[in-house]
Amino acid sequence: LLKNGKVTDYEALMIDKEGSQTYCSITAKLVRDRHGNPVKIVGSLRNINERKRAEEQIHALTRELMKSQENERQRISRDLHDNVAQELSAVKIGFETLFDHQPAIPPEIRRRVSEMSRTLQESIKAVRDVSYDLRPPALDEMGLVQTIFQYCHDFSEDNGINVDFHSAGMKNLKLDFDTEINLYRLIQESLTNIKKHAGADHVTIRLVAAFPNIILRIEDNGKGFDVQKRLSTLSEEKRMGIRSMEQRAKLLQGKMEIQSKPMQGTKISITLPYKDNKSGS
Ligand SMILES: Nc1ncnc2c1ncn2[C@@H]1O[C@H](COP(=O)(O)OP(=O)(O)O)[C@@H](O)[C@H]1O
Ligand SMILES: [Mg+2]
Structure with a gap:
């Protein structure tokens, strides 16, 4: 509020003295005097428990x-x-x-x-x-990294698109099955898109454990696309690929970012918090 002079639909969890919790949305503006000193805040507070639920x-x-x-x-x-x-x-x-x-x-x-x-x-x-x-049968037997490695190798052979897969720090992590299968599906969907849309001949995939996160990056050298423009029309066209990738990232409490421009290839970054298998979740 101090930095930008206003906030819109800022979500906050309020806890009163008795300990009961209310989710609120705050929309407020900072009013300054002629010299730029803050004098008051004007705004509204809305109970959004229903929306949260x-x-x-x-x-x-x-x-x-x-x-x-x-x-x-x-x-x-x-x-x-x-x-x-x-x-x-x-x-x-x-x-x-x-x-x-x-x-x-x-x-x-x-x-x-x-x-x-x-x-x-x-x-x-x-x-x-x-x-x-x-269902990649190897996931249970060979583990995530080896399974992805194999998948990338097969994909390269079948489609004539060179896929470089690098991983670091993943070997000793014990991931739960949910995380593993979702990471695998994210790569699968990305490569399917690259094959269908990118016209690329080279892909680099990096899967890196950088505590407390796991980072997945998929980068192609294809024709790229106007992300904002394309994403805004996906719903009408009933295209689910990218949206289901976003959902998967979100399910793992992570986030996904797409950077792409026409003629400059596409870069997808997914960051998720690493959860130890043993501690459950
Ligand atoms: N790697 C890529 N290179 C170029 N365009 C892409 C790439 N990935 C996705 N796109 C664009 O984004 C759109 C949405 O992708 P997606 O949601 O997977 O739907 P679909 O693959 O069914 O078209 C595609 O139609 C394509 O225009
Ligand atoms: Mg797709």
Whole structure:
């Protein structure tokens, strides 16, 4: 108030003598005399308990939604991997051994069966890829850093976009699963956007533990975009990528910043507080 001369919708938690708490929104102006000395404050104080409660409810709801989305993904991923892919593999082996010890089969039939077997192989790969995308199985086994490393490597190979991944100070952190999966999803969505929109050929990803924060930076050398302009039209267009990234960052009590200008690439920074797995949260 002293610095800017006014505050608008400043949120404060008021605690009275009995200890009961009220969230207030303060909008106020500082009035100065002719010499610039502050003489009085004019303003209003509004009880915003209801608004606060509604915000907390939305927050809790979003968290639950994202959790159940992850659970559902895990279920579908496991079904695809353990049932569909397994059965397709069994059929493929059946095809490959169908004519063993049967010299009288005409070459044309042999050719068609081996063609079907090849198509099956492609289906198996497609199912495995979808399953992998839905739920990175390595997260539990190899840990976050190694899983991201692998993901970036695969992404580079598949899309011809060079992805450099660096991490520092992460090895000894024990992150909870929520944090790990959200960091992974943030990278996944960023790389998807880069592939779809950026026209970049190089990406640098840094994941750094800098106590008390974890910092994730994703930078591409693509064509960039006018962030303010683009963000203001996202809702109408029902585009959810960037907004769901913001939600994820917020769920982890962090924040996300996008810096981009046309022709100058895009830089996304996400900062979250590090929570020790053991201390719970
Ligand atoms: N890395 C990027 N480079 C250039 N433009 C981007 C990048 N990431 C996002 N954008 C722009 O931001 C928009 C919103 O992204 P997003 O919310 O993920 O929606 P969608 O990917 O479905 O279009 C995109 O349509 C694109 O115009
Ligand atoms: Mg997107």
